Amino acid sequence: MSMIDKMSIMGIRAFGPDDRDQQVIRFQHPLTLLVGPNGAGKTTIIECLKYATTGDQPQNTKGGAFVHDPKFANETEIKAKVRLQCRNVQGHLIQVERSMMAIQKASSIQFKTLDGVLSKKRNDEVVHLTSKCAELNKQMVEELGVSKAVLEHVIFCHQEESNWPLSEGKSVKQKFDDIFAATRYIKALEEIRKVQKSQKADLRDNKVESTHLKVHCEGAAEKRRNLQTTETKLQASKVSVEKITQQIKPLETHIIELRGKQSKIEVMSGQVEATKSRLQQMLDDEKKLKSRIKNTFHGTDEQLAQLQNDQEKIVDRKRSQQLDCERQLQPLEEQINDFSKQKMKYSVEQGKLQQVVKNAEEQRKHRDELIRGSSEEYNISLPYIGSDLSSQEATTFLHL
Ligand SMILES: Nc1ncnc2c1ncn2[C@@H]1O[C@H](COP(=O)(O)OP(=O)(O)OP(=O)(O)O)[C@@H](O)[C@H]1O
Known part of the structure; x- marks a missing residue:
């Protein structure tokens, strides 16, 4: 629970602006009673507490009426400062300081709000948050753990506004709503309902999706099992392929050798075929020759050789005679040639004469x-x- 320790006031309402005027109020626990005559400054203390915690000045003090009047101090410029030391909702010591300034002009007072600072201990180090770089009022609400509406309408309720529960119903309801954060609560409820509705819809979708996913998961698990089985089979197949490859290697070498032998055999069988056909040819020739032999020679080989020799001599002689005849034949052939040429010439002349005779016959007719x-x-x-x-x-x- 948060608790107020002490507060110093300077330059606010009847509190003077000089350092010697600074007043420090130490709050007692669990209860502090502010007692004093009228105009002593009791309300001002409550206003300062509210100002320090919420940043709000009292109503009807716009234009600097909250700050000590410069005329009273015979000054043209008054600086007001409220410093509040308290323990935050976690029990850590915090200090907030807010300052204002009122400058006396010819016919009016100019008012300025100066920077506020929230000092806080964090890990043995004092951290200062200024109103320039942080939302000091929101930060104070968080530190104290009390809503602004509670601070404003309950804890630091101005005496002039303390009868608000007796005012008209609408404004009372508004204040209660603010105090209990009902508006936020209702908004939050609406938001929760919306979120709930959308989440229910999401849930329905997710249920349908999860059914599909379940089916897919089962399918995937089945496929995974199949894959595993297939991979095992594949592994086994790879091993057997490896084995077979090892066995195939010498076989391949053997096949290469066999192919070499086969090609040699093919060459040889070609030669055998050729030899066979030659043999057949020779047998046919022999048969033909034998059929042409009228008189079979029954003598010895020497006699046959002698006979062949004689025959060759006869053949040579016949050839020589044939050559002589051919030599004699050549001039005769040349003569035949000449005669043929003459015959051709005479035939041409005969044709011409026949034409002359034909012409003469026509002339005669x-x-x-x-x-x-x-x-x-x-x-x-x-x-x-x-x-x-x-x-x-x-x-x-x-x-x-
Ligand atoms: N701007 C100001 N400058 C100087 N003094 C001011 C200024 N505004 C108000 N005062 C004085 O501050 C005093 C107001 O004090 P406050 O109202 O806090 O007293 P109180 O103790 O609450 O009185 P009461 O019991 O009547 O409510 C008055 O004496 C008033 O004249």
Whole structure:
């Protein structure tokens, strides 16, 4: 629980602005009673407590009325300061200091709020939070663990406003709502309902999804098991493949050797085939030769050799005779050639002459027609009318 230890006031309302005017109030626990005559400053102390904790000045003090009046001090400038020392909700010592300034102008007082500072011990080190860099009022609410509404309307309630529970219902309700943070609570409830609703929807979706996921999980587990089995099989297969590969290696070498042998055998079988076909050819030749042999020789090999020798000599002689004949034949062939050429020449001449004869025959026929035509025209009787005219007859006709 938070607790107020002491507070010093300077330059607020009737409290003077000089250092010697500074008043320090030590609060007793569990209860402190402020007793004094009217105008002694009891209300001011409560106002200062509220100001120090919430940062709020009393109502109707805008324009610097909360600060000690400069006219009273015969000063143009008054600096007011409230310093409050207390224990926060964790029991740690904290101190808050707030300052204001009132400057006397010709016809009015200018008011300024100066920086506030919250000092706090953290790990044996004093940390200062200024109102420049932190939200001092919010920080104080957190430190004291009491809401601003409670500080304002309950703990440090101004005497002039202490009758608020008797005021009209709407404002009473508003204050109670603020004190009990009902508005926030209602908002929070609404928010919780919204979140609950959305989470229920999410939950429904998640349930459906989880059903699907369960199915997927089971499927995945099944697949994982299958994968494991397959991997085991694969491993075993790899081992056996390795073994077989090792066994195959010498076999491959053997196969290479066998292939070499096979190609040699193929070459040899080709040679055998060729030999066989040659043999067959020779057998056929032998058969043919044997069929052409009319008289079988029954003598010895030497006699056969002698006979062959004789035959070769005869063949040589015949060849020499053939050569002689060929030599004699050559001029005869040349003569035949010349004769052929002459024959060709005569044939050409014969053709030409035949053409001349044909032309002469046509001219003669033409001549005969002319003679017959003339004899008919001039009524000349011809002895050989109707048959071809001889040259002499034609010449005779021309000399008539
Ligand atoms: N701006 C100011 N400058 C100087 N003095 C001021 C200023 N405002 C108020 N005062 C004086 O401060 C005193 C107010 O004191 P306060 O109201 O705190 O006394 P109180 O003890 O609460 O009196 P009561 O018992 O009548 O409520 C008054 O004497 C008033 O004249």
